[in-house]
Amino acid sequence: MIRNRKIVIDTDPGVDDAFAILLAYRWFEKDSILALTTTAGNVGLETTTHNTLGLKKLLNASFEVYQGARKPLQVPLEDASHIHGRLGMGEYVFFETSALTSSEKAWDALYRIAKREGSITLIALGPLTNIAIALEEYPDLPQYIDALYTMGGSTQGGNRTPYAEFNYYCDPHAARRVYESGMNIFMIGLNVTELAFADETTMDGLSPVDADVKGLIDSLKDHYSGTLAGISSRKGSHLPDAVAVAACIDPDLCSYREVPILIETLDLETRGMSRMVENGRRPVQVAVEVDVERFREMLLSINELNC
Ligand SMILES: [Ca+2]
Numbered sequence: 001m002i003r004n005r006k007i008v009i010d011t012d013p014g015v016d017d018a019f020a021i022l023l024a025y026r027w028f029e030k031d032s033i034l035a036l037t038t039t040a041g042n043v044g045l046e047t048t049t050h051n052t053l054g055l056k057k058l059l060n061a062s063f064e065v066y067q068g069a070r071k072p073l074q075v076p077l078e079d080a081s082h083i084h085g086r087l088g089m090g091e092y093v094f095f096e097t098s099a100l101t102s103s104e105k106a107w108d109a110l111y112r113i114a115k116r117e118g119s120i121t122l123i124a125l126g127p128l129t130n131i132a133i134a135l136e137e138y139p140d141l142p143q144y145i146d147a148l149y150t151m152g153g154s155t156q157g158g159n160r161t162p163y164a165e166f167n168y169y170c171d172p173h174a175a176r177r178v179y180e181s182g183m184n185i186f187m188i189g190l191n192v193t194e195l196a197f198a199d200e201t202t203m204d205g206l207s208p209v210d211a212d213v214k215g216l217i218d219s220l221k222d223h224y225s226g227t228l229a230g231i232s233s234r235k236g237s238h239l240p241d242a243v244a245v246a247a248c249i250d251p252d253l254c255s256y257r258e259v260p261i262l263i264e265t266l267d268l269e270t271r272g273m274s275r276m277v278e279n280g281r282r283p284v285q286v287a288v289e290v291d292v293e294r295f296r297e298m299l300l301s302i303n304e305l306n307c
Helices: 015-027 045-059 106-117 129-137 166-170 172-179 190-195 200-205 211-225 240-249 292-304
Strands: 007-011 033-038 064-067 120-124 145-151 185-188 254-259 261-263 274-276 284-290
Touching: 007 015, 007 106, 007 240, 015 033, 015 045, 015 211, 015 240, 015 292, 033 045, 033 106, 045 064, 045 211, 064 106, 106 120, 106 129, 120 240, 129 172, 145 240, 166 172, 172 261, 185 240, 185 254, 190 240, 190 284, 200 211, 200 292, 240 284, 240 292
Parallel strands: 007 033, 007 120, 033 064, 120 145, 145 185, 185 284
Antiparallel strands: 254 284, 261 274
16 A cells, blocks of 8 residues: 555546556555546546546545546547447446536646645546646646656557557647646656556456456456457557556556657647657656566456455
8 A cells, every 4th residue: 555645646537547546546545546637538528527436436435526628728639439438438337426526627626736735646547638737727736746647658659640649649739738847757658558468367367356346347358358359469458547557656667768758749640749859858757668567466456446
């Protein structure tokens, strides 16, 4: 259990977001997860919020949920419902959810909570739109963020296009704004999340003791082995967001290269590409290697989740 860390998670659930949130809930002290903020991304905002509130109910959790951006800063939303399903959770549907108890916007809540706490760790599992808006509204935000773990980008090719990973492709202007903010960024890109593939043995071993969590996990596993099986030749699951959360939980999970990153916004072909540059910008921590066995062990710890 990780103590004394205050966490806010920005998310667009999203099948792998669900794994990531379960993992966070397993490892961080329950009351240290202060809020989940939602953004459009894998699917639309109403659906990502519904799923986040569904996860809150499933976990019997106390964190607040705040709705954020309905669309990227400057480009239309191109979602990933062909991967995550129309309702974002594969074939799983949350019939019961917690209620949205606040109309405060994600970026306002993020700043308010960060300033109140003095220092928080931010984990961003979707397009960076909410974080970029928060930076525009509150330029002193970076001083209250001790680290931002962002699942996004890649050091070698993308998944949405040959150049770009989905989250940064989805809102390249937001990603660029965040990388220009001077925040202490840990980029958990496709390059390491693909290395940390959850193989068939790991996925077979996932069998949570909690019946409701097991029901969700079993459905998501079926989604990977059924609907998504034709997309990848590898048996198992690629869970990028779970790797980002695991990297935040265990500072030794990934090794990092300190290098400035520039996000492409202008060129249509390379939109959202994360490019390593050497031009005097503030460097960020780019994950380059990952302890795959350690990640798989951590993932299996979801089995012990006690809701
Ligand atoms: Ca996500």
